[in-house]
Amino acid sequence: GAVVSQHPSWVICKSGTSVKIECRSLDFQATTMFWYRQFPKQSLMLMATSNEGSKATYEQGVEKDKFLINHASLTLSTLTVTSAHPEDSSFYICSARLGTGNTIYFGEGSWLTVV
Amino acid sequence: GEDVEQSLFLSVREGDSSVINCTYTDSSSTYLYWYKQEPGAGLQLLTYIFSNMDMKQDQRLTVLLNKKDKHLSLRIADTQTGDSAIYFCAESFNDYKLSFGAGTTVTVRA
Numbered sequence: 451g452a453v454v455s456q457h458p459s460w461v462i463c464k465s466g467t468s469v470k471i472e473c474r475s476l477d478f479q480a481t482t483m484f485w486y487r488q489f490p491k492q493s494l495m496l497m498a499t500s501n502e503g504s505k506a507t508y509e510q511g512v513e514k515d516k517f518l519i520n521h522a523s524l525t526l527s528t529l530t531v532t533s534a535h536p537e538d539s540s541f542y543i544c545s546a547r548l549g550t551g552n553t554i555y556f557g558e559g560s561w562l563t564v565v
Numbered sequence: 566g567e568d569v570e571q572s573l574f575l576s577v578r579e580g581d582s583s584v585i586n587c588t589y590t591d592s593s594s595t596y597l598y599w600y601k602q603e604p605g606a607g608l609q610l611l612t613y614i615f616s617n618m619d620m621k622q623d624q625r626l627t628v629l630l631n632k633k634d635k636h637l638s639l640r641i642a643d644t645q646t647g648d649s650a651i652y653f654c655a656e657s658f659n660d661y662k663l664s665f666g667a668g669t670t671v672t673v674r675a
Contacts, residue, residue, distance in 0.1 A: 456607070545608075552615075552661075554663065559606065
């Protein structure tokens, strides 16, 4: 089946620094990718929709200047957490829509710890 | 997540069938999905159903959808220890954003 890969799987960074998480669709083109955040033992919260070649669409309450999303190609979207703070520590997970169909695959997720 | 509700826990004996229930409020959803999440891992797509269908079967998995009652269920036949995980139902709309339930933790006991 289709695979969505995220990198890194886990990262520790210092407060005030920025960290980039990559989301790649390995064997299909994804014009639309999504970024979610999941707190421990909770559900997934949609952060933004990443559209290839255009600006991301952010959900209400998500700071676009803090969570920078770039979708430079049909197989890669990146999420950059800028000026990270401990409260940004979370599990970030991306998903990709298979072409123009209805199948949505998720990546393995990335654990971010800000110290 | 408040638009999609699931029971939080389910315990089932190995070999029995598991039924995980989900209710949603927005009747304009287009597709309904079931995902499986193991500890520390991402989400694995199990199956999805078009909102105008009432049933879909895929090997050990059976999805039932009652659109009138806005009720979705996932039945896992012959539940195995490897089925222990958190199961999320989610609804999508024309923009393919997913709205998730809180997840049901399924524990399979020997």
